[in-house]
Amino acid sequence: MEEALYASEKQVKRRQRIRLASVYALIILFAIFIIIPFYWMVITAFKTMPQVETAPPILWLNPADWQWINFSLALEQAPFLRYTLNTVVVAVIATTGTVITTILTAFAFARLNFKGRDALFMVFIATMMIPGEIFVITNYITVSRFGWVTLDQTYFDAVLAMTMPFMTSIFFIFFLRQAFKTIPDELYYAAKVDGKTDWQYLWQIMVPVAIPTITTITILNAMNTWNAYIWPRLVSMDEEFQLVSNGLRDAFDDQAGRIMYNEQMAAAIIVTVPLIIAFLLLKKYIMRGVSRSGIKG
Amino acid sequence: MLEDQSNVKAWFYLLPALILLGIFIFYPIVNAVFLVFVDNYNYQTGTYDGFTLLDNFRYVLSDNNFRMAMLNTMLITFVSVPLSVIIALLISVWLNAIKRMQGFFQTVFFLPYVTNAIAIGMAFAFMFNRRYGLINWFIGLFGIEPVNWVGMGASWGNAMIALIIYITWLTLAFKILVFLSGLQGIDKQYYEAARVDSASKSRVFLKITVPLLSPMIMYITVTSFIGAFKTYTEVIGMFGERLGPPGNDRAMITVVALVYRALDRSGVPGALSEAAAASLILFAITLVFTFINMQVSKKRVHY
Numbered sequence: 320m321e322e323a324l325y326a327s328e329k330q331v332k333r334r335q336r337i338r339l340a341s342v343y344a345l346i347i348l349f350a351i352f353i354i355i356p357f358y359w360m361v362i363t364a365f366k367t368m369p370q371v372e373t374a375p376p377i378l379w380l381n382p383a384d385w386q387w388i389n390f391s392l393a394l395e396q397a398p399f400l401r402y403t404l405n406t407v408v409v410a411v412i413a414t415t416g417t418v419i420t421t422i423l424t425a426f427a428f429a430r431l432n433f434k435g436r437d438a439l440f441m442v443f444i445a446t447m448m449i450p451g452e453i454f455v456i457t458n459y460i461t462v463s464r465f466g467w468v469t470l471d472q473t474y475f476d477a478v479l480a481m482t483m484p485f486m487t488s489i490f491f492i493f494f495l496r497q498a499f500k501t502i503p504d505e506l507y508y509a510a511k512v513d514g515k516t517d518w519q520y521l522w523q524i525m526v527p528v529a530i531p532t533i534t535t536i537t538i539l540n541a542m543n544t545w546n547a548y549i550w551p552r553l554v555s556m557d558e559e560f561q562l563v564s565n566g567l568r569d570a571f572d573d574q575a576g577r578i579m580y581n582e583q584m585a586a587a588i589i590v591t592v593p594l595i596i597a598f599l600l601l602k603k604y605i606m607r608g609v610s611r612s613g614i615k616g
Numbered sequence: 617m618l619e620d621q622s623n624v625k626a627w628f629y630l631l632p633a634l635i636l637l638g639i640f641i642f643y644p645i646v647n648a649v650f651l652v653f654v655d656n657y658n659y660q661t662g663t664y665d666g667f668t669l670l671d672n673f674r675y676v677l678s679d680n681n682f683r684m685a686m687l688n689t690m691l692i693t694f695v696s697v698p699l700s701v702i703i704a705l706l707i708s709v710w711l712n713a714i715k716r717m718q719g720f721f722q723t724v725f726f727l728p729y730v731t732n733a734i735a736i737g738m739a740f741a742f743m744f745n746r747r748y749g750l751i752n753w754f755i756g757l758f759g760i761e762p763v764n765w766v767g768m769g770a771s772w773g774n775a776m777i778a779l780i781i782y783i784t785w786l787t788l789a790f791k792i793l794v795f796l797s798g799l800q801g802i803d804k805q806y807y808e809a810a811r812v813d814s815a816s817k818s819r820v821f822l823k824i825t826v827p828l829l830s831p832m833i834m835y836i837t838v839t840s841f842i843g844a845f846k847t848y849t850e851v852i853g854m855f856g857e858r859l860g861p862p863g864n865d866r867a868m869i870t871v872v873a874l875v876y877r878a879l880d881r882s883g884v885p886g887a888l889s890e891a892a893a894a895s896l897i898l899f900a901i902t903l904v905f906t907f908i909n910m911q912v913s914k915k916r917v918h919y
Contacts, residue, residue: 343714463659548852
C-alpha cells in the first residue's frame with residue numbers, strides 16, 4: 320500500500336519534470352522563431368555575394384571568413400553617417416522639447432488648480448484616439464506655409480519641419496501626470512512651508528522623484544525618432560537631410576536589377592544595432608514604460 | 617484674488633504645449649474636416665472651387681486601389697491580430713511557468729519591439745527569397761516545392777502570407793510583455809485552490825487564467841486592431857515604396873498608404889482633400905474599435 324503511494328508520488332514527480340521540460344522546449348522553439356530573422360540578417364551581412372546566392376543557404380560561417388568589408392561597402396551606398404547625424408540632431412531637439420513641455424503640462428494637470436482643468440484634460444484624452452494620419456495632412460500644409468518645405472530648403476528648415484510637430488506629446492503628458500500624482504501632497508505643503516515657489520517645487524522635488532518615468536519618456540521618444548520613416552521622407556527635400564530609415568530603404572530599393580543582399584543586410588545591422596544596445600542597457604526603463612503605456616508605434 | 621493668480625500661473629505652465637498642440641494637433645483636426653468638404657483645394661494658394669458634400673469621399677471610394685487597400689487592411693487585421701494574441705498568450709503562460717532563464721527569454725521575446733521595422737522587414741523579404749531564402753529551404757526539407765513569396769511576379773496570396781507572418785512576428789513582443797505582467801499579477805491562491813482540486817493544466821488555463829486575464833486580452837485585442845488598421849511601415853519595409861512584389865505593384869496597399877499616396881501628389885488640386893477623406897474613413901473605422909475599447913476599459917478599474 321505504502322509502496323504504491325510512494326510509486327505514484329514518484330510518477331507525479333516524473334510527470335512534472337516532463338511537463339516542465341516540454342514547456343522549456345516550446346519556449347525555446349518560439350525563441351528560435353524570434354531570433355532567426357536577426358541571425359539571418361547577421362549571417363547574410365557577413366557573406367560574399369556568391370555565398371549569398373547559394374542554394375541551399377549557408378547557415379554557418381567561420382568567423383575568419385566574415386566579410387567585414389560589406390559594412391564599408393554599405394556605407395558607400397548611401398551617406399549613412401550623415402543620416403545618423405541628422406537622426407541624432409532631430410532626436411535630441413525633439414526629445415528635449417517633448418520632455419520640457421511634458422513636464423510643465425503634466426505639472427499643471429497634476430498639481431495646480433485652474434478653471435477648466437478637467438474639461439481640458441478630457442479634450443486631451445479624446446485627442447489621443449484620433450489617428451495621426453489626420454494631423455499629417457494639415458501639418459504638411461503648415462510646414463510648407465512656414466517656408467520650411469521649399470525647393471531651396473536649408474538644413475535648418477528641414478530640422479524645423481522634422482522637429483516642431485513633435486515637440487510635445489499628449490500621451491507622455493498623460494503618462495507623466497500619472498507619475499506626478501503618486502507624489503504625496505505632504506511634500507508639496509512642506510515645500511510651501513519652506514517658502515519654495517511652485518517652480519522650485521517642480522524642478523527640485525517633483526522632477527527628481529519622477530526621474531524613472533522621465534527617463535522612460537526620453538528613451539521611447541528617441542527610439543521613435545530613430546524609427547521615423549514617413550514624416551521625414553515627406554518633408555525632406557534634399558536626400559542629404561533624410562533620416563536613417565529613409566536612407567536604408569532608398570539605398571537598397573530593388574527597382575534596378577540585382578540587389579547586393581549582403582550590403583543591404585549590413586546596412587540594416589548598422590541601423591538595428593544602436594537600438595539593440597540601447598535596449599540592453601536601458602531594458603528596465605523601456606520594458607516598464609511599454610508595459611504600462613500600451614503604446615505601439 | 618488668489619484664485620485668479622493660480623489660474624494665470626497654470627496657463628503659463630500649459631502655454632508651450634498648448635501652442636504646439638494648437639498648431640499641430642487641434643487645428644489639423646478642424647482643417648481635415650474643412651478639406652474634405654471643398655473641391656479642388658490648392659494648398660499653395662489656399663484657393664478652392666466651392667464646397668461639396670461627398671465628392672472627395674466618392675473619389676477615394678471609386679479609386680481602384682481603395683477596395684484593394686480595404687481588403688488588405690481587413691485581412692492583415694483579422695488574421696494577424698488573433699494569431700499574435702493567441703501565440704503571445706501561450707508564450708506568456710509558458711514563461712510564467714518557468715523560473716530559471718525567465719528573464720533571459722523575456723528579453724529575447726521583447727527584441728522585435730526594439731527593432732527598426734524597415735531594417736527587419738528587409739531581412740524578412742530576403743528570408744522569403746525564392747531561390748536563396750531560408751523559408752523555401754526549410755519547407756524544401758518537407759518536400760515542398762519552392763514558392764515565389766515576394767519575388768518578381770509573386771502572387772497576391774503568397775505576398776500576403778509572407779507579410780502577415782512578418783507582422784505577427786513584429787507585434788508579438790508587446791503583447792507578451794503585457795500578458796506576462798498581467799499573469800504575474802494574478803493571485804497565487806487561485807492556482808493553489810486548483811491544485812488542491814487537482815484540476816488539469818488545460819482546465820486551469822481555460823477556467824482560471826483566461827477569465828482572470830480577459831480584461832487585458834480584450835484591451836490588447838482592441839488596441840491591436842486599431843494598430844493593425846494603420847499598417848503601412850511594415851509594407852514599406854518588406855516591399856519598398858512599390859507596396860508589392862516587383863511586377864505586382866501596390867498588391868499590398870493599405871488604407872494608410874492611400875493617405876500618403878494622395879499626399880505625395882500634394883501639388884495636384886484636390887489631392888489633399890482626398891487624403892483627408894481617406895484619413896477620415898480610417899478614423900471612422902478606428903472609432904468603432906475605440907468605442908469597444910472604452911467599454912472594455914470601464915471594466916479595468918485603473919486611473
